[in-house]
Amino acid sequence: MSSELIAKPGTGVLSTDTTKFEGYLSYLGLPTENIIASLPERQIIEKNLPTFIDSLPAEVKRDARYLSKFVAGATIGLFDASLNYVWNEVVLNLREKVVVYGLDMFFDAAVGGGRRELYSTEEDLSGLKDNTLINTCRKLELISDVVYTKLNHILTMRNDIGASHPNSYSINAFELLGWLQTCVQDILNDKPSASAIQIKSFLENLKRSTDVLDEATIHSMERPLNDLSLQNTDNLLNSIFGIYTADSTGNVVRKNIALFAPHIWNKSSDNVKYKLGVTLDGYKNNLHNEKHALGIEFFTFCDGNRYQSLDSRIISLDGHADDLLEARYAWDNFYNEPPHMRKILSYLKTENDIPLERVHKLIKTVLICRVGKGIPYNTGVSPAGRPLYDQFFGMLGDQNIINTVIAMHSNEVRVNLDNKYCQQHMVSVLTLLRANARSERIQEIIDFLIANQTILHKVHNDKRYRDLTKNHISFG
Template identity: 45%
Template sequence: MSENNQLTPINQSVLSDSGFSGFERYLEGFGLPVDNVIASHDERIRIMQALPDFLNNLHPELKKDARYLSKFIAGSAVGLFDASLNFVWNEVVLSLRKKVVSYGLDYFFDSAIGGTLRDQFNDEDDLPSVKDQVLLDTCKKLELISDLLHRKLCHILDMRNQIGSSHPNEYSINAYELLGWLQTCIQDVFMDRISESALTVKSIVDNAKRIQTPLDKTYIAQFEQSIKALSPNMVSNLLTTLFGVFISPAFAENKVQRENIMELSEIAWEYSTEKIKYSLGEKIDSYRANLDEFKTEQSELFFKICNGERYYSVDARTIKLTLLCEQLETVHYGWDNYANETPVAREIMSFISAVADIPDIRIETVLKVFLVCRIGNDRYYCNGVSPSASRYYDKLFKMLDQKGVLVVLDILGRDENRNLLSGTYRPTHVKTICETMKSNILTDRCVAMLDYIIGFKGRNLDTVFKTKEFKEIKNGLF
């Protein structure tokens, strides 16, 4: 790196306390508080001394447009660490959006946006409408980020929501916490590259759209070998994208491309998960309900060629519950979720008088979104849970049989959902749910698992499912 690009350590005298002491006296002169406003002199020095090592590792191309990173440094220099956390998170979001654009917006939106909302998301200008949590989850699903990085970023997002300047709080971030989050963002996000699997999927779809001649047997054989090397989730993502291309009116007149797409789709279908096949089957009913004759006909043709008719979903309850769960998840992460969750939760429960009313292929979807909403966003107001919607969530958890209870525990025990088990209020809500699910129709071992979680003494519950005692109780149940 050239001498002009090298950062030199900041002279501590630049951050003399005198100016900040004067600022504090200025605030006091107006009767304003000064405690927990700016970080101490020593904390600011720790940040500024560490920054050169971090920033010298960034390529100039990455730095030249990183304005939020500049704002992070400015906030750190004056001691506004909570604002700096917001700034570095904004830079993370922008970096992930760039990865999404490089990977392909259509592929991303196909995975991130479900149901009737998909048609509203088409270009880069629509990315800001995707919630940060959905962005993280979809990037993980598409293998744009690793599982471990997904967990790290979920934690940083949670901290940003809890103790960043975007929400009222009295927590003081220290220099070491801020530096740790910055290191994750720089080394694991800004300097990270898209996985080989993700690039393979993108290349396959791009080639399928580009090639104007029939695919030969050699290409088809190579394609199948590539498919075998991908994870089932990645193949399912590919199948979803190929399905979307095949039913698109934009390709209606190109017979050769459509035939190529179907040849690839038949192979991808064989290696995709059952879950994605049922999910695509539900799309047919959505198109039919919306009177979209073209997409309905093309979807049915797609399933016929893949011999997938048995994955059709003709049950209106399944379709409705799917759309309502997507809507509930959307309003939960949106503005004024406490009020907006209630009518959606009420409508979902109007379809469910007993747990048997939930189709087997959607039991996990319904329970997952109810868990997320009932555990809440860990905010101070109403302990993060909609007061009026919570009765509907509790009603469902109270009616669960052993199978349903085990699904709930399985969801909570997954690493990807660890953020639901920690925080100020979430652990208490999880224990309340466990108490609600207890009934005399459960086996003694199932009740023992619930009691163990309820009685767990740790401040958070993110380790409860990994303890030796819990594993001994659950052994063989799930």
């Protein structure tokens, strides 16, 4: 007679009486409450588990050691241990998906700031929390939003009631079977989305490129990129920034990124742009000078300087204002002013982009250039610089309109306002400001100045003007 044990539904293999085992725990002086699932719960597992296992392909079952451990835990009623075995397999599987997708792209999305440089290899994946792993997989569309929600719930339950933490709650059989089904069908047998595969292929081809892309190729690349979700577009921008600033990236790859990155930048969210600004700051603070310089290049050709951190913008704008003022008083200022003004405007798309810490300096510097030198040639103002200066003044609101009027009274500006050319240019600025002014009193102030343009250099001595401006300007 054969002594082989054959497990069949209804034989009670999983619902074996565990009284002796619990007695042994008592003998050892160990707790027995909420350790082993009750007999009815184990019977539910016994009845339903074979059907689920039978539904799995043979190639899935062949190497599924985690399922063997799951069954072993369920056999004696250790449901929380069974959950742990399955979850560990989920984590390993997600890490495998990450390796296939690309570690650099994954770590770019998962780790921010100065910590990014600490993560580069497959072994570094173990340094990420499970929550970070599944959340980043969702962002990269390695798993769907629905699957992420399910996994997040399972992770929460595992952490709260699983074998990994002390607890007094017992997992019931139907919960355990449902979680097993989610993990096996939605993760262990699942593939990344088409978008994730598309991005992976795109970045791999980019890093291997040896020729500069022509315009037709760039346009053909832009069309499928337009169909990406906002999250994937953000991830792509984050990745190409990392590639551009990497030490190992060649000049051709950087040139190609510079050609199509502005398109991706314009399709991305403000959130990822500000995060890249923080990353740029991190390069500077950690003395990664080459990376910082490359990051500045990236922000410049994407027209994204306004997304740099406040401290960086303050420092940069301060330097550009100094350069503009130096150009104003130097030889060939008509040609040398515009490049510096363009750099200033690259940080400013709206009035809110002007740092309060540098608003007065910027207004005064730009006004000095806009009022000009008071000479007949080009009426004293750089022809290429004039529209740039007007663009700056055109974005100002009431408070900065007053700041501009205050700058007009500064010695550096006022000294030129007895010149007819400078008066005309000052009136042009005031007319621009008048169009933006909301306050009736500020409108009155500007109207008074325009009407008295011939005395702008000494209008601050006029009692009517002092009365009109007493709520806005204090004259010493």
